[in-house]
Amino acid sequence: MAVEKPKISIKEWPEDERPREKAFKNGIASLSKAELLAILIGSGTVEESAVELMQRVLASCGDSISQLARLTVDDLCLFKGIGPAKAITIVAACELWKRRQSDERDRTQRILSSRNLYEYFHPLLCDNPIEECYVLLLNQMNRVIDHVKIGSGGLTATLVDIRIVLREALMKRATGIALCHNHPSGSVRPSGADDKLTADLAQACKVMNIRMLDHIVLANTAYYSYADEGRL
Numbered sequence: 001m002a003v004e005k006p007k008i009s010i011k012e013w014p015e016d017e018r019p020r021e022k023a024f025k026n027g028i029a030s031l032s033k034a035e036l037l038a039i040l041i042g043s044g045t046v047e048e049s050a051v052e053l054m055q056r057v058l059a060s061c062g063d064s065i066s067q068l069a070r071l072t073v074d075d076l077c078l079f080k081g082i083g084p085a086k087a088i089t090i091v092a093a094c095e096l097w098k099r100r101q102s103d104e105r106d107r108t109q110r111i112l113s114s115r116n117l118y119e120y121f122h123p124l125l126c127d128n129p130i131e132e133c134y135v136l137l138l139n140q141m142n143r144v145i146d147h148v149k150i151g152s153g154g155l156t157a158t159l160v161d162i163r164i165v166l167r168e169a170l171m172k173r174a175t176g177i178a179l180c181h182n183h184p185s186g187s188v189r190p191s192g193a194d195d196k197l198t199a200d201l202a203q204a205c206k207v208m209n210i211r212m213l214d215h216i217v218l219a220n221t222a223y224y225s226y227a228d229e230g231r232l
Helices: 019-026 033-041 050-060 084-103 114-125 162-171 192-207
Strands: 132-138 144-152 176-182 211-218 223-225
Touching: 019 033, 033 050, 033 084, 114 132, 114 144, 114 176, 114 211, 114 223, 132 162, 144 162, 162 176, 162 192, 176 192, 192 211
Parallel strands: 176 211
Antiparallel strands: 132 144, 132 176, 211 223
């Protein structure tokens, strides 16, 4: 029976190739994406170092962190050398990256256009593998009060209860709302269900004297706005 060789540890690399030492000497910004991820996972395999392993993973994603962030734990575990612990570490790092983008949004910003709405929700939904719907709650000056997830579904649909949307608006004393949901397929063409939800919610908002500014369908690089299309 062959004896399994130990994994290659970062500590065993030549000193000038160790990501940590490079970071201390030249600054963290001097490291490549693969080197940064290698620091997180700590070790590679018998055949390749942690840096080489992450270079292989990134190559499968077109060297894109955005594409990497779309991978699930199960997806990552398909790569030889990555088990559940390393996969969770990578997914956690990508989630931190997404949350940093979200944190950089100014909660007091004003939503004055569909583009503002798209830029607000893009960090939250651009890489989401399932369809989710959020309501953005606004004050009289169209400044953001909060955003709340009101629906989560599968790859192609999500269910939204209009009563929940109105309840959130009333609880937060919002005078205006905007809706946003993503299409994981990449298409921003609204479905018949999207049209019905928009029409029904717009009517309910009129009854409750709440302004409905927009409903956008978001994909990674594009969006569809009901307001811009004159459908509100």
